[in-house]
Amino acid sequence: MPYDESVKEALSKKGAYGKDIDIDDYEEGSKDSGTVTDLESSEYRKYMEHVGVVADEMNRSGTLMFLNNTASHCSPKVQEGLELLSLSKALKVHEGLKDFMWNAMDPAKDKFTAKTYLEDADGFFIRVKSGYHIKNPVQSCMLLSQNKTVQNIHNILIVEDGASLEMITGCSTVRHANDSLHVGVTEIYMGDNANLTYSMIHSWGNKTSVRPRTKCVLGKGSNYTNNYVIMNPVGNLQSFPVADLGERSSATYNTICIAHEGSEIDTGGMVNLNGAGSRAEIMSRSVSMGGKMCARGRLVGNVPGVKAHLECRSIILRDGGSTLAIPELEAHVADVEMTHEAAVGKIARDQIEYLMSRGLDEDQAVSMIVRGFLSGSINGLPEELQREMDAAIEQANLGD
Amino acid sequence: MAEMLKIDNLHADAGGREILRGVDLTVEKGETCVLFGPNGSGKSTLLSAIMGYSTCRITEGSIIFKGQDITHLGVDERARLGIGMMMQRPPNIFGVKLGDLVKAASRNPGILDEADNFKMGNFLERDINVGFSGGEIKRSELLQLTAQSPEFLLLDEPESGVDLENIDLIGEKVKSLLYDESGPVSVQKDVSSLIITHTGQILDYIGADHGYIMKNGKIQFCGKPLDLLRDIRQNGYGE
Numbered sequence: 178m179p180y181d182e183s184v185k186e187a188l189s190k191k192g193a194y195g196k197d198i199d200i201d202d203y204e205e206g207s208k209d210s211g212t213v214t215d216l217e218s219s220e221y222r223k224y225m226e227h228v229g230v231v232a233d234e235m236n237r238s239g240t241l242m243f244l245n246n247t248a249s250h251c252s253p254k255v256q257e258g259l260e261l262l263s264l265s266k267a268l269k270v271h272e273g274l275k276d277f278m279w280n281a282m283d284p285a286k287d288k289f290t291a292k293t294y295l296e297d298a299d300g301f302f303i304r305v306k307s308g309y310h311i312k313n314p315v316q317s318c319m320l321l322s323q324n325k326t327v328q329n330i331h332n333i334l335i336v337e338d339g340a341s342l343e344m345i346t347g348c349s350t351v352r353h354a355n356d357s358l359h360v361g362v363t364e365i366y367m368g369d370n371a372n373l374t375y376s377m378i379h380s381w382g383n384k385t386s387v388r389p390r391t392k393c394v395l396g397k398g399s400n401y402t403n404n405y406v407i408m409n410p411v412g413n414l415q416s417f418p419v420a421d422l423g424e425r426s427s428a429t430y431n432t433i434c435i436a437h438e439g440s441e442i443d444t445g446g447m448v449n450l451n452g453a454g455s456r457a458e459i460m461s462r463s464v465s466m467g468g469k470m471c472a473r474g475r476l477v478g479n480v481p482g483v484k485a486h487l488e489c490r491s492i493i494l495r496d497g498g499s500t501l502a503i504p505e506l507e508a509h510v511a512d513v514e515m516t517h518e519a520a521v522g523k524i525a526r527d528q529i530e531y532l533m534s535r536g537l538d539e540d541q542a543v544s545m546i547v548r549g550f551l552s553g554s555i556n557g558l559p560e561e562l563q564r565e566m567d568a569a570i571e572q573a574n575l576g577d
Numbered sequence: 578m579a580e581m582l583k584i585d586n587l588h589a590d591a592g593g594r595e596i597l598r599g600v601d602l603t604v605e606k607g608e609t610c611v612l613f614g615p616n617g618s619g620k621s622t623l624l625s626a627i628m629g630y631s632t633c634r635i636t637e638g639s640i641i642f643k644g645q646d647i648t649h650l651g652v653d654e655r656a657r658l659g660i661g662m663m664m665q666r667p668p669n670i671f672g673v674k675l676g677d678l679v680k681a682a683s684r685n686p687g688i689l690d691e692a693d694n695f696k697m698g699n700f701l702e703r704d705i706n707v708g709f710s711g712g713e714i715k716r717s718e719l720l721q722l723t724a725q726s727p728e729f730l731l732l733d734e735p736e737s738g739v740d741l742e743n744i745d746l747i748g749e750k751v752k753s754l755l756y757d758e759s760g761p762v763s764v765q766k767d768v769s770s771l772i773i774t775h776t777g778q779i780l781d782y783i784g785a786d787h788g789y790i791m792k793n794g795k796i797q798f799c800g801k802p803l804d805l806l807r808d809i810r811q812n813g814y815g816e
Contacts, residue, residue, distance in 0.1 A: 527668045530630050533653040534662055535682035535721055542653075545673055545681070553672020553704065 195415025228347025258309025408569030436468030445473030661727030676701030711738025748782030
């Protein structure tokens with residue numbers, strides 16, 4: 178097929194950003210890693226819980242888990258209006274689902290999407306039916322347990338008209354699978370007047386390469402919030418999610434990163450303001466502790482009357498790395514209101530000493546300021562993210 | 578009376594200029610001292626030097642607190658030894674909630690319940706000093722100091738920028754830091770203080786033992802605080 182041929186050609190196409198990775202360095206991850214029936218007694222429990230995926234499923238509407246390239250767990254029973262399946266199973270029961278496959282995301286975008294397409298990768302299928310509000314968050318977990326392998330995931334998430342969902346995705350490597358590659362393609366489709374909060378917590382090994390590819394298409398009057406948190410060392414990570422906004426829709430991206438020594442992180446996001454009255458906000462807060470950090474943001478105003486703001490702020494706590502903030506505004510019509518702010522620097526000494534004058538030692542003062550810097554400006558951050566961030570900040574010895 | 582603070586021939590730079598030019602000062606345990614002086618005379622720099630802020634670099638002399646040489650000690654160590662400061666213009670700290678700092682500063686787990694008495698109950702979830710008015714900053718500083726419960730108070734113009742309605746609250750809270758008011762009569766605690774004031778309004782609420790006038794980076798005069806204040810009002814600083 179000519180289409181498949183063009184995707185095959187894309188197997189050699191580098192990603193638009195970030196360091197190039199040779200996918201052939203990695204073996205295919207197992208599609209037969211077994212099932213995890215009981216999350217609480219699973220050997221992977223601590224890895225899951227470290228990225229906000231709770232094993233007892235308390236206050237969760239359902240769980241999907243992928244171990245390498247295997248759908249290992251899917252909650253058997255969920256509330257009315259919610260559907261959770263592996264994508265491969267969903268394709269068997271939903272004839273219309275194929276219309277959503279590779280519709281938002283171009284498989285020939287780069288070698289990672291191409292690989293995912295050509296592998297016919299499995300992933301999660303989540304659908305919230307029209308008018309349903311899912312009470313508690315749905316959680317998904319992507320775990321890599323095999324060293325020198327690639328995890329290829331293809332997710333489809335559909336939030337229909339008037340529906341709402343909060344989703345938490347935790348991704349991690351089991352310790353011995355440090356030198357591996359995670360590729361996760363997520364296509365999100367939101368109808369009209371729908372709401373979605375999609376939070377990702379990543380915790381990888383210091384040699385892991387990570388290439389998520391996320392695209393969200395919104396109808397009219399919908400709201401999409403994308404939270405991304407990475408606090409632990411990673412090899413190199415590049416992510417640039419894209420959202421296309423319909424009339425009166427809004428997108429908010431919150432990205433919170435710590436770049437440790439040896440880590441290369443290139444994150445951010447892009448919002449295409451395609452509908453009249455659409456709104457967007459891209460917020461990035463990062464701390465470099467000797468790692469390489471690049472914070473991107475791109476807002477594209479395509480119709481009159483749109484409003485958008487972009488903010489990249491970075492604190493450099495240790496020398497040895499680099500920090501690059503790239504805020505971009507692009508307007509194709511006159512009547513747009515688009516702004517950006519970017520700031521890179523160290524923590525002001527007077528702030529540290531002010532807290533120290535209340536009896537906090539320097540480490541405690543720096544941690545308190547960094548914790549505030551990373552999370553304080555973001556409203557409504559899910560409790561799990563806040564908890565994970567606090568724990569990671571605690572471990573990071575920021576005041577050293 | 579035991580010596581709480583002894584400053585000997587203190588010289589210090591701030592912003593690349595010599596500001597303190599040989600300050601000698603002794604404050605006894607339980608003693609309240611007020612510091613007068615024209616703008617730019619070095620009063621705030623002296624308080625910063627005692628607290629240990631790095632905006633001020635000590636070049637000569639010594640600061641002895643409770644018999645220990647603290648001249649080159651860190652800010653946090655001085656705070657833990659019992660020194661607490663109310664800044665005139667404290668920094669904004671985005672993302673850090675006032676309540677979190679108050680909790681961290683205090684050994685009393687119920688300290689946050691006190692916030693309403695400072696009219697700060699609604700500010701505990703706010704970022705420290707961000708968007709606070711002059712009076713709110715003072716009340717926030719006093720709440721933090723109350724949480725700390727220091728043995729030695731450094732107050733930099735506690736009444737400046739405060740409206741008439743709030744001056745009473747500020748005065749009473751400063752008084753509570755210095756006096757034990759649990760009985761029928763206020764009793765002076767063993768808490769010492771060094772207070773910068775331009776207007777002397779704070780003296781309507783607390784008694785002061787000594788007054789000092791600072792000029793050109795040195796303590797030039799010592800006297801009874803109210804006498805000095807009257808003299809300054811009549812004759813200025815004689816510049």
